[in-house]
Amino acid sequence: MGDPYVGARTPRREDARLLTGKARYVGNVRLPGSLHACVVRSPIAHGRLLGCDAKAVWAVEGVTDVITTADAAHLRLPCVNVLPGQRITSYPVLDDTIRYAGQPLALVVARTPEAARDAADLLDLDLDELPATVGAERALDAPPLYPELGTNVITDFAMGDEDCGAAIDGAEHVVELVCRMGRVSPYPLEPRGVVAAYADDELIVHISSQAPHHVREHLAEAFGLPHDRIRVISRDIGGGFGAKEHVYPDETLVCLAAMRAGRPVSWTESPGDRLTATMSARQxxxxxxxxxxxxxxxxxxxxxxxxxxxxxxxxxxxxxxxxxxxxxxxxxxxxxxxxxxxxxxxxxxxxxxxxxxxxxxxxxxxxxxxxxxxxxxxxxxxxxxxxxxxxxxxxxxxxxxxxxxxxxxxxxxxxxxxxxxxxxxxxxxxxxxxxxxxxxxxxxxxxxxxxSMDLKAMGAAAGGYESVVLRMEQDGSVVVSAGVVSIGQGIETALAQLAADRIGVPIERVRVLLGDTATTPYSSIGSIASRSLPVGGGALTKAALKLRDKLLAIAAHRLEAAAADLEVAGDAVRVKGDPAVSVPLRELATSAWRGWDLPDGVAPGLEERDSYDPxxxxxxxxxxxxxxxxxxxxxxxxxxxxxxxxxxxxxxxxxxxxxxxxxxxxxxxxxxxxxxxxxxxxxxxxxxxxxxxxxxxxxxxxxxxxxxxxxxxxxxxxxxxxxxxxxxxxxxxxxxxxxxxxxxxxxxxxxxxxxxxxxxxx
Amino acid sequence: MGDPYVGARTPRREDARLLTGKARYVGNVRLPGSLHACVVRSPIAHGRLLGCDAKAVWAVEGVTDVITTADAAHLRLPCVNVLPGQRITSYPVLDDTIRYAGQPLALVVARTPEAARDAADLLDLDLDELPATVGAERALDAPPLYPELGTNVITDFAMGDEDCGAAIDGAEHVVELVCRMGRVSPYPLEPRGVVAAYADDELIVHISSQAPHHVREHLAEAFGLPHDRIRVISRDIGGGFGAKEHVYPDETLVCLAAMRAGRPVSWTESPGDRLTATMSARQxxxxxxxxxxxxxxxxxxxxxxxxxxxxxxxxxxxxxxxxxxxxxxxxxxxxxxxxxxxxxxxxxxxxxxxxxxxxxxxxxxxxxxxxxxxxxxxxxxxxxxxxxxxxxxxxxxxxxxxxxxxxxxxxxxxxxxxxxxxxxxxxxxxxxxxxxxxxxxxxxxxxxxxxSMDLKAMGAAAGGYESVVLRMEQDGSVVVSAGVVSIGQGIETALAQLAADRIGVPIERVRVLLGDTATTPYSSIGSIASRSLPVGGGALTKAALKLRDKLLAIAAHRLEAAAADLEVAGDAVRVKGDPAVSVPLRELATSAWRGWDLPDGVAPGLEERDSYDPxxxxxxxxxxxxxxxxxxxxxxxxxxxxxxxxxxxxxxxxxxxxxxxxxxxxxxxxxxxxxxxxxxxxxxxxxxxxxxxxxxxxxxxxxxxxxxxxxxxxxxxxxxxxxxxxxxxxxxxxxxxxxxxxxxxxxxxxxxxxxxxxxxxx
Incomplete structure (x- = not known):
């Protein structure tokens, strides 16, 4: 008997909610008493913010907070993959030095999105403009944007064979090209967005993110909060493509605003932001x-x-x-x-x-x-x-x-x-x-x-392992909880297929929980780098074997049989070759959870967790x-x-x-x-x-x-x-x-x- | 060095929120778009509900649902501790046969609590009254309330020495008394209450309960839902005293109403309910x-x-x-x-x-x-x-x-x-x-x-074990997650004291999470029977030893020392007797979570779970x-x-x-x-x-x-x-x-x- 699910064109289970307007996007999170934020961005590419006058902002009905550089000077975000010799390893959330058009300069918070936007337009910025530097080749000779570094080259390293140049010089044919790649945007259908709420010393952040556990880590470090005081929720993500791999300055400001307000603060990037404030790539x-x-x-x-x-x-x-x-x-x-x-x-x-x-x-x-x-x-x-x-x-x-x-x-x-x-x-x-x-x-x-160790050698902030928790409930249904997230890629369906086959239950009995740091195991990187299935699915495969072994051990005890002679089949564990001798999963699972009639040395409960660290x-x-x-x-x-x-x-x-x-x-x-x-x-x-x-x-x-x-x-x-x-x-x-x-x-x-x-x- | 916390009069950490109005009682749960329920109860003690006419109820502005016996005929709740020979082992949520004044007969749901109450008064009940039976001694000779049983004696058993009567008959002095205990009410300060919400195929139930995991189990069985589709939250409970040990018919009806409405439904018992609908005892x-x-x-x-x-x-x-x-x-x-x-x-x-x-x-x-x-x-x-x-x-x-x-x-x-x-x-x-x-x-x-096995012998629905999950976060803070709940008894403080001492960290670094089936491990019974600390704390003691051992193993690897020579002390693991040689907890925990530099055979992560099954x-x-x-x-x-x-x-x-x-x-x-x-x-x-x-x-x-x-x-x-x-x-x-x-x-x-x-x- 082959795998009924792995290899099959099982319909994507996430599509039912995605296609019927029931997706749990950040934009659908409505919390009572929410405030709304608007980011003020730099209109110039290079210069200094000498000051900003918020009098006109405060005059707008409904404005509750204005966060400027002085309020967030202490907040920095890290570069998580730092190359050898890399000269910049973190960056400020707000900075008086402006280095790109669109750089966040302030956050305005108000009772309605309209008031926040109207008021943000009224922030009076005193700017001292400097010449821009556009294009990597020009930057090599341009005055350094970070004068203290003395260069615009932030990283410079070589790999491969030292005698490669000589080999080329001596070759019969040499083809030489200069290829230029334009700057493109990941451009996910769902814009970035945050709804942050701070209450009872806990910051709860709904965010459209590919790596909620990473967001939690970076916010904890930025704000100096214990990690457990932050919960990050990213239930459905309307595309990430790398753009939602980590937390952004504007998103961090919204969290700061929520902490200052003690009320939920909501923000979504504007269409214009998506091409400037959301990280682009490839150039x-x-x-x-x-x-x-x-x-x-x-x-x-x-x-x-x-x-x-x-x-x-x-x-x-x-x-x-x-x-x-x-x-x-x-x-x-x-x-x-x-x-x-x-x-x-x-x-x-x-x-x-x-x-x-x-x-x-x-x-x-x-x-x-x-x-x-x-x-x-x-x-x-x-x-x-x-x-x-x-x-x-x-x-x-x-x-x-x-x-x-x-x-x-x-x-x-x-x-x-x-x-x-x-x-x-x-x-x-x-x-x-x-x-x-x-x-x-x-x-x-x-x-x-x-x-993990390779990544550490690269200076990465986290290893590359994934963890999965598998629980069989008393009714025989299975819950998969994983650190990877659903960014539209179908991982929810794929993990359900794997779990169903590796445990031996119908896929309809499998539920997959993703995207909530409070209910899913730690993911050290998130759903990036084509890794959700090979690494997350690898952890699932390991955990499923443990769960299945425990089920078989309990069944063996019950049926007075050898575990090796048993198999999980649908809604029961049965003797291979003698399907008439079986015990229902519901009975085994109930017995496991309630702590009854378990073999010696088998702990109560029916939940297994495992990690896969490649x-x-x-x-x-x-x-x-x-x-x-x-x-x-x-x-x-x-x-x-x-x-x-x-x-x-x-x-x-x-x-x-x-x-x-x-x-x-x-x-x-x-x-x-x-x-x-x-x-x-x-x-x-x-x-x-x-x-x-x-x-x-x-x-x-x-x-x-x-x-x-x-x-x-x-x-x-x-x-x-x-x-x-x-x-x-x-x-x-x-x-x-x-x-x-x-x-x-x-x-x-x-x-x-x-x-x-x-x-x-x- | 003794235990700094166990045995000390550590101030109750829950009191800060309980005394400043920040407790997370069900009555403080406000969900957008909530409806409100009112229970219609029987005015007579014994009889038949021949019918009920809801025309006048529906005429009240804002009424959205009326649930009567026909709508809930399939729903039953179990007796979890069934004595040998016990003749009734479950009971219906709604029943046409009335056996006590106050028995729920219907639920009215409306947009405001006032409308629900006003409308509930208008439900026209057609009742056929029968004679009441009051008092256990009278019930022995009264017509059976359940004619099919032929008796009002539901359970009857003997324990002890068979020749006891003969020993009494032959004794020099015999004192004989008949003692009668009145019926009393647990009368918790916080009334029972439920806010139930049903969305995305998940029923989320905020309920004032001593046993949220039990509530989940009983609701799942009553509604025929997979267990994992129900989440039960009982964050702060303003006293339980046994009255909030399990789920009640009225509470179950509120959940049914939420499932029918697809919107949150809120309900709190009225002062009158507390003496009739909330279970009394002792008589x-x-x-x-x-x-x-x-x-x-x-x-x-x-x-x-x-x-x-x-x-x-x-x-x-x-x-x-x-x-x-x-x-x-x-x-x-x-x-x-x-x-x-x-x-x-x-x-x-x-x-x-x-x-x-x-x-x-x-x-x-x-x-x-x-x-x-x-x-x-x-x-x-x-x-x-x-x-x-x-x-x-x-x-x-x-x-x-x-x-x-x-x-x-x-x-x-x-x-x-x-x-x-x-x-x-x-x-x-x-x-x-x-x-x-x-x-x-x-x-x-x-x-x-x-x-667990003793309880099963009694026919109990669950064993008596408890589980605890202990996590040390990357910053060295500790999260205790336990299945027992905070009913005012101070368990949150006691578990924090135990965790701090058994791991070796300051109590300020310990956070205790209770009362949410989505984030706490299974509790087979809940906070009843003076068991939260001996059983829950027993599980914590076991898990803490595992966590401490893992920390020491990683530190031993790092310090090239034997784990037995090390101790956790405050914010570091250090060599006993040589406090200068140490490694910060933050560093060890970060290394564990990120999967770096771990000894062979040590899995990434720093989270341990254990159960104690007495x-x-x-x-x-x-x-x-x-x-x-x-x-x-x-x-x-x-x-x-x-x-x-x-x-x-x-x-x-x-x-x-x-x-x-x-x-x-x-x-x-x-x-x-x-x-x-x-x-x-x-x-x-x-x-x-x-x-x-x-x-x-x-x-x-x-x-x-x-x-x-x-x-x-x-x-x-x-x-x-x-x-x-x-x-x-x-x-x-x-x-x-x-x-x-x-x-x-x-x-x-x-x-x-x-x-x-x-x-x-x-």
Whole structure:
């Protein structure tokens, strides 16, 4: 008898409430007597706040509090992933020095949202403006934004082979490209929001967060409160994508306001905030070289990564650029490999995490280099990739940048992809004046973050383990309580499937509790980094074995049988092969909870908890292909076909996995073609931000391979980010294929109509 | 270095909120959009509800629901302690057959409490009245209230020596008394109340309850809901005294109303409800004989206990009378001992639990018999007691009714008491026309309920274990989460003291979470039966050892020392004898939670849970003395002095213990002198209920002995009920001593002025 649930397309149980307006978003939290907050943000990108006059604010009917820098000077938030030598490791919640347009300068609290907004407009700011610094390359030579540091380079380190440069210098062929990635926004459908209430010495924070346990930790440290005096609740999250990984200055101010008021305070970011105050990501410049021998073997590759941190490192510090570095080699064999990473500050909004976390950038640079090399050497681009790709028998394999790829068949993914594209026959589409091309990209993806000690070595604030509590109630129903959260990714359903199979009960009897620090076990990182299922599910797998063992031990005692001869089946424990001899789960569970008739040494209760602290990372991988049509008159690029072959280990729910990948591809298409936050030279964002709609996203064909992870309990690898990693590279390669005359200049994303048209004109 | 907290008079931490209006009583729970309920109760004691017309109810503005018997016919509540052969084991929430005045017949729900009350008055009941049956003795011969049972005797069993009657028949002296105990009410200051909310398939019930986990269980079973779909919250309880041990029909109806409405429904019992709908207790008739030889040795004793259950057994069934039976022998040696117990139904409100639970009744009967025997034999009553009392070297000792007294020095308690009374010199008070006397009583008390298997043998619905979760947060603060609840008894402070000492941290770092099924571990019984500290504190003691061991193991790894050489001291773990070598708790706790640098085999996290499932009961004991003045003109009895010597094992907080005993004595004085719920012959309560005020309660002198329990971890015995057990006996003996001419007729409580005056006239 196989697993009835793991591997099945079980409908997502969270959808019933999400689709019927019953989701428990922060915006739906209404507490009696709530006040409302509005953040006052800096209109200038760089300068000093010399003072602010709140007289007019207080004159507005209903205003109850005005929090300015003096009130919050003591509050700082940490960078949780601090790279070696990183020069800024925390940042203030409010600061008199302004380093980006949109920086919070004050919080106005009032009895109605309207009063708060009206009053916030009246805060009289006395500003001394300074010149802005926009763009990472310009920042290298600009006056330091933090004069005490003497430089705008906040982090600078190298990885890989020291003799890589020499290998490139001596190689037969060298391809060099400079790739620029635009700044994009995670742009979750649900804006960030907080409802904070302070009563009985306890701060209760409803917040749209991917990591409520982390929020609790950071607020406790910021406010100097014992951790247990803070409860953080994040029941349903309408998308996070990394943007809701940690707590923000504005969110911290709302908590401060609640503590000052002794009443609940409610706040939601405005649409404008979402593009400035919510951390954006990806902006970087890669100077990259790929060296090949006469047979097209990859002799060496080096990359200089220059990342734009914005005004200060975000919550995850500069680690997104470190992940770029560690995943740059992808699924290939290189004779030598080296990377240098620099993160610089600029007078733009701080950058942070975004689904993919440095990996789409790494993939774009590497895969563009390979396509360009194939073009120059006259080798088929798929053949060139296959020639240099790590074969399954070479795994496990540790790369020059220290990643140990655990398992997989990378060539099979690419060959499968090529077959899919060929079957689709897209290159034979009719001629409508547009020029067509197909592009490929391959990647290896780090998932299942991650080993606590590794993370500590990185200076991370928390290890990478997850915990799960499993309780079987007296009626035989099962409650799963986990530290990971439901951010729309379907984790609630996947954990229910796992629990049902690993214990042996119908899925209808399983309830999953997430997103409340008071009722769920500690999660050291949260639902980020494609880790909820491989790490959280790993903990669940371990706990379920314990629960099942306890059930079987009690049943064995009751039935006078050996536990090994018994199995949990539906609503009873029965003798294998003799289903007539059984004892109902309800009876066993009642007996366990009430402490009756238990075998010697078995404690009362039927609740097990376990943690899974990974000893190593696990690595998923994938291959993407895009077919595009480019209108040479306008430069507009349309994605006409998209194919993904992905291997994320054991598939718990193929429908959820496909949905995750399709959503990620859609975001990747936006990043490749339309989405970008642009700043004027004086640091003002001037963005008409265009996430793709159903018109821009074609049907996406997803084929899953399934190589179990040898690392995680249950064999799952993560899949949350997979979809986002390939599209910029595949689409840029497709555009280059469609327009061979400008192929070597197709290096920057997004490939907006304006950018493509300009390339064609040049 | 001794314990800094255990044994100290640490101020009660709960008092800050209780005394400043910040207690989290149900009445303070305000949920947006709440509806309000009013219970319609039967005006007659016995009959049939033929129908009810709600037209006029619905016509009241704001009425949203009317729940009548047809809507709740399927809902039943269980008797959790079912005695062998007990004929009724559950009862309906609503019933067309009426068996007491005040029985719920319907629930009216409206937008305001006023509308609900006004509308409830308009429900038109069509009633068919039948004759009432009032009084347990009358019920023996009355037509059966449950015709299908053929009798009003619901339970009937015997315990003890079969040849006891023969021993009495052959004895030199036999004293025979018939003692009658009035029906009294636990009468907590905070009325019962419920705020129930149903949303997202979850029923959240704020209820003033001593056993929230039990409430959850019973509601789940009544409604057929999975247990995990119900959360019960009982944060602060303004007294329970047994009345709030389980869930009531009216409370269940409020939950049903919330489920029907999909909105919160709020209800509080009315002052009138408290004496009828809230379970009362104690009413019983004891026919008792004590046989002595010529030296005053107790040859034998037998008692016929006839208990009045009211209309049906309450939540605890008839077990209160069983406890009377098992504690009737008290601290004495008897040649033979026997008891018969019958519980009968009458057309009065159901009887239930009340602090003391059968033990004040047992003590009254036994101690009156002994005083009467002393008078008749001309032996000093204290000497007679000492002559027959079990000596410390005779313990452990199993009585004829199966109780194994574990430890104590009963004669020492009585001798200490006599010395106290003699020092006070009360018998030499001036002559104001009143007649004075002193009375003594001794008892052994069962506490620490109790062994799960024993309770199952009694048919109880739950075992007697308790669980505690102890968490040390990253900042070194400690959170205690326990299944017992704060009913005013000071358990929050006592658990904090225990945790602080057993782990080794300052008490200011300890927070105690109680009273929420979502955040506290399962409690199989709740805060009843003087068990919160011996059983809950026992679990805490075990969990604290585990937490401390884990801390020391991590510190040993860090300090490269042996764990045995280390100790927790304040905010660090240090080497014993070398305090300079230490590691801060904050550092150890952070390392544990974040999964860094832990010794092999140590899981991340710093949270331990343990249960304590007693293998046997533990027995406290005490001796009480009362000095009274009786006004022969009016029959009024004044208690002029009161002394208690009590031994409850290890004292965690002497101030809390003394407070518990004084409060119990006050209730006992009420029971002895003024409190009684009286019914007319047609079953109507006609009560001017008079709990004692500060004018009726004298200064009470309490002296504590301290014999550690050999049974419980930590050595604590319970003390919550101790104060209530002695007063009726001591005061009745004092009245008998003051009025020797009527001494043999001083058998019934309360000894109201009317009753004493009548005895003096007869």
């Amino acid at each position: 970087a410049v890669h100077r990259a070289r790929l060296a090949l021998d006469g047979d097209g073997r990859f002799v060496a590759m080096d990359v200089d990564v220059l990342g734009d941190l914005g005004a200060h490192p975000g919550n995850t510090g500069a680690s997104t650029f470190a992940v770029t570095a560690t995943l740059l080699p992808g699924p290939y064999r290189f004779g030598r490999f080296a990377v240098r990473v620099r993160g610089v500050v600029t007078t733009t909004a701080p950058a942070g995490s975004y689904r993919g976390f440095g990996q789409p950038e790494a993939t774009l640079t590497r895969e563009r280099l390979i396509d360009e090399a194939a073009r120059r050497l006259g080798i088929d681009r798929v053949e060139l990739r296959l020639r240099n790709m790590l074969r399954p028998e070479e795994l496990p394999c540790t790369t020059a940048v220290g990643q140990t790829y655990d398992s997989g068949d990378y060539p099979r993914a690419l060959r499968t992809l090529r077959d899919l594209v060929q079957e689709a026959g897209v290159e034979r589409r009719g001629d409508d004046g547009r020029r067509r091309g197909v592009g490929y990209s391959c990647h290896v993806e780090t998932t299942g973050l991650g080993p 000893t190593g990372y696990t690595f998923a991988y994938g291959a993407h292909a895009a077919a595009v049509a480019v209108d040479p008159e306008t430069g507009a690029v349309e994605v006409e076909g998209y194919w993904v072959v992905n291997d994320a280990g054991v598939l718990v729910n193929p429908a959820v996995v496909e949905g995750q990948i399709m959503g990620g591809v859609a975001q990747g298409i936006g990043e490749a073609l339309t989405e970008e936050i642009v700043f004027t030279d004086d640091g003002q964002p001037i963005t008409d931000y265009l996430p793709p709609t159903t018109r821009e996203v074609p049907d996406i064909r997803v084929v899953m391979l399934e190589t179990p992870s040898p690392v995680t309990p249950g064999g799952m690898k993560g899949v949350g980010e997979a979809g986002t990693i390939g599209p910029p590279a595949a689409i840029a390669n497709a555009v280059a294929a469609a327009l061979p005359e400008i192929a070597d200049r197709v290096t920057d994303v997004p490939l907006t109509p304006g950018r493509v048209w300009s390339l064609l004109q040049a | 019983a008739v004891h026919r008792a004989r004590l046989a002595l030889d010529g030296d005053g040795r107790f040859v034998a004793m037998d008692v016929d206990v006839l208990g009045d259950l009211g209309a049906h057994p309450g939540n605890t069934g008839a077990s209160t009378f069983a406890v009377t039976a098992t504690l009737l022998p008290g601290p004495y040696r008897f040649g033979r001992f026997a008891v018969r117990v019958r519980g009968v139904v009458t057309t009065t409100a159901p009887a239930g639990s009340y602090r003391g639970f059968g033990q004040p009744e047992a003590t009254l009967t036994r101690e009156r018999l002994i005083d009467e025997a002393a008078r008749r034999l001309g032996i000093d009553r204290v000497e007679l007691r000492l002559r027959n009392m079990l000596r410390p070297e005779e313990l452990p000792c199993t009585t004829a009714v199966g109780q194994t007294y574990d430890s104590g020095d009963y004669p020492r308690a009585l001798r200490t008491l006599r010395d106290l009374v003699q020092e006070a010199g009360v018998e030499r008070r001036g002559d104001d026309g009143r007649r004075r006397g002193v009375g003594y009583s001794c008892h052994v008390e069962t506490t620490g309920l109790g062994p 293998t046997g009961y533990t027995f406290a004991y005490g001796a009480h003395a009362a000095a009274v003045a009786v006004d022969p003109e009016t029959g009024a009895v004044e208690v002029e002095g009161y002394w208690v010597v009590n031994d409850a094992g290890v004292l965690v907080n002497p101030a809390v213990v003394e407070g518990q005993i004084m409060g119990g004595v006050a209730q006992g004085i009420g029971e002895a002198l003024t409190e009684e719920i009286v019914f007319t012959d047609d079953g109507q309560p006609i009560t001017d209920y008079l709990p004692p005020t500060t004018r009726e309660v004298p200064d009470i002198r309490v002296v504590m002995l301290e014999t550690p329990s050999p049974v419980t971890p930590g050595g604590m015995k319970g003390v919550g009920e101790a104060g209530t057990i002695g007063p009726p006996a001591a005061i009745a003996n004092a009245v008998a001593a003051a009025l020797p001419e009527i001494a043999d007729r001083v058998t019934d409580v309360p000894l109201t002025p009317g009753r004493v005056w009548s005895l003096l006239q007869a």
